[in-house]
Amino acid sequence: MNYYNEHIETASADKMRALQSERLKTAVGRCYNNVPLYKKKLDEAGVKPADIKTIDDIIKLPFTTKQDLRDSYPFDMFAVPMGDIVRIHASSGTTGKQTVVGYTKNDIDVWSEGAARSLIAYGAAKTDVFHVSYGYGLFTGGLGLHYGSETIGAATVPVSAGNTERQVEIMRDFGSDVLCCTPSYAMFIGETLKKMNIDPKSLKLRIGIFGAEPWTENMRLEIEKALAIDAYDIYGLSEVAGPGVSFECKEKNGLHVNEDFFYPEIVDKDTLEPVPDGEYGELVFTCIGKEAMPLLRYRTRDVSALTREKCPCGRTLVKMLRPKGRTDDMLIIRGVNVFPSQIEHVILSFGMEPNYQIVVDRENNLDTMTVKIEMSEKFFSDEIKQLEAAQKKISEGLMSALSVSAKVRLVEPDSIPRSMGKAVRVVDSRRI
Ligand code: DLL
Numbered sequence: 001m002n003y004y005n006e007h008i009e010t011a012s013a014d015k016m017r018a019l020q021s022e023r024l025k026t027a028v029g030r031c032y033n034n035v036p037l038y039k040k041k042l043d044e045a046g047v048k049p050a051d052i053k054t055i056d057d058i059i060k061l062p063f064t065t066k067q068d069l070r071d072s073y074p075f076d077m078f079a080v081p082m083g084d085i086v087r088i089h090a091s092s093g094t095t096g097k098q099t100v101v102g103y104t105k106n107d108i109d110v111w112s113e114g115a116a117r118s119l120i121a122y123g124a125a126k127t128d129v130f131h132v133s134y135g136y137g138l139f140t141g142g143l144g145l146h147y148g149s150e151t152i153g154a155a156t157v158p159v160s161a162g163n164t165e166r167q168v169e170i171m172r173d174f175g176s177d178v179l180c181c182t183p184s185y186a187m188f189i190g191e192t193l194k195k196m197n198i199d200p201k202s203l204k205l206r207i208g209i210f211g212a213e214p215w216t217e218n219m220r221l222e223i224e225k226a227l228a229i230d231a232y233d234i235y236g237l238s239e240v241a242g243p244g245v246s247f248e249c250k251e252k253n254g255l256h257v258n259e260d261f262f263y264p265e266i267v268d269k270d271t272l273e274p275v276p277d278g279e280y281g282e283l284v285f286t287c288i289g290k291e292a293m294p295l296l297r298y299r300t301r302d303v304s305a306l307t308r309e310k311c312p313c314g315r316t317l318v319k320m321l322r323p324k325g326r327t328d329d330m331l332i333i334r335g336v337n338v339f340p341s342q343i344e345h346v347i348l349s350f351g352m353e354p355n356y357q358i359v360v361d362r363e364n365n366l367d368t369m370t371v372k373i374e375m376s377e378k379f380f381s382d383e384i385k386q387l388e389a390a391q392k393k394i395s396e397g398l399m400s401a402l403s404v405s406a407k408v409r410l411v412e413p414d415s416i417p418r419s420m421g422k423a424v425r426v427v428d429s430r431r432i
Contacts, residue, residue: 002314004120004152005113008260009315016316019260020055023288028052028061030294034079037072038296058263058286063272063297069099069239078102080292090138091238098138101238102292108147110289111241114258115148115234118247121256121313122207122232124178126153129204131171133181133189134212135421136160140242141212145180148244154178161185161420164192175204183215183223183231184423187354190226191418200228209234211243213422214325214341218348220252233322239298240285246320254307254319261289264320265297266306269327280305282327283320301327303339331360331426333367336404340425346401347373350394355416360428367430369406371398374413 003009011019029049031038041062042048051060069077078085080102087103103111124130130149134141142160149156157174159167161181167189171179179186186208193200205227211234223231235255236245245262246255257264262285266275269282283302287294302323311319325339332338340358347356355374360367373394379387391408398406417424 002120004117009117009256009317011260011316013316016260017055020263020288021053023260024055024058024263024286025049025052027286027288027290027294028296030079030291031296035077037068037076055263058265058297059274061286061296063284063299064295065299066096066099066239066301070097073097074100075102077293077295079294080104085292089140089143089238089242092139099239104291107241107290107292110261111144111244112147112151114236114241114244114261115144116151116244117258118232118234118244119148119152119154119178119209121247121249121315122178122209123230123250124149124152124154124207128154128177128207129174130154130156130178130180131159131167131174131176131205132156133159133161133167133179133185133420134243139421140236140238141180141182141421144236144242144244145209149178149180164189164420165196168192168196168198171205172198172203177204178207178209179205179227179229180209182212182419182421182423183210183219184213184354184419185421186210186223186227186231187219188418188420190223193226200226203228205229208232209243211235214323214339216341216345216348218345219354222348222354235320235323237300237302239293239295240287240300241290245285249311249313249315251311251313254311254321256311256315256317256319257306259318261287263288264306264318266304267299269303277306277308280321280324283323303327303330329426331358331369331428333360333369333404333406336402338369338402338404342402343371343398343406344425346397347371347394350390350397352376352394355418356425357416358426360426360430362430369404370409371406372409372411372416374416375410377413379410 045062085102090098090100136142208229208231232248234243236243246257265284266281275281283300283304304320304323357372359370395408
């Protein structure tokens, strides 16, 4: 089977636009009539639901921000009565109050279908055993992949994160075919296999489904080697739907957006004006297929670009390029914009393993950046002189790729904390 929902995934542009237009009208009406914040925002913008006739009218709508969600804590954004809500998730809220998201039964079905389309695109099947190591709980990773996997009829193992050696034993004993977790946890599982002296090829594992944080093409190659699998990217965010908002196909060249449910736009983060296809900007989503919390033009803060080039997989769903990072994760080092993912790209291109930490500080009013990278065994036996030469080479590599100077420090193996969920790559002491 190539598609989960061929009819939608290969729909003509006209058909997709007609569906999106209908759904947008419904979503705007639902927001205006049931959510006081939206009534106020639309009234202030001078827009009535009747002004929205086609999907092109979306640009008339005001944006929604994370702050709007925080101000509505916990349930003021819900557009349906509590009796219709069947699930509540919340985002971690590391930088402020949590944001809460409600789902109706139909919303769960929409989300599950988004995830199911993704799994089929990766080549998974109902005969597979799915090992879900994303965290379960208020985080959407675990339950999102869980429902997607059950929707395609696969045997789902809800392991959640933690106790990595036991995870490996379960994968081996259950003959798991598919692994779902963050890319950083996948790397850690790879390291654990090595420590346990298990040849990844001796496992049945075939496919990896990794997301929830930015990761690079080099990281993909590392993971594919460490686990002897085919690794795919999956994107999502709790406010819109968990994993399955967009997914890669066999081309591994951009993520198809489930645009019949989640309509994407790219805007300039400062002017908020739409930017042309192919150009990077801030990703914005309108939930046109949801009932409980149909957000209008939600600013994700993720940096991506859209492309409508024909995809050899046959899907006509618009593609978003792999997110580079978030506007709020972008480091500004002496005026130069740098995403941690760009640093990762450089480090891995020097054959280093993806265990690194970026430490930013300020000395005498000047930003400093130190990239700590774990040495692999091969470096460990080297002389100081050779280590210094390697540090210098990587530092020069960073300078030429990013135009910013960074000190590189090779540190002992296993000295940088591993993550079972989203990795913390940056320690920015300037903010303290
Ligand atoms: O991370 C949902 C998810 C779970 C996606 C499992 C994929 C797999 P949140 O915790 O709300 O939801 O975090 C959402 O994580 O705005 C991005 O900044 C980042 N993110 C998610 N997927 C990717 C990805 C889940 N594939 C935030 N690449 C988003 C890059 C990603 N960043």
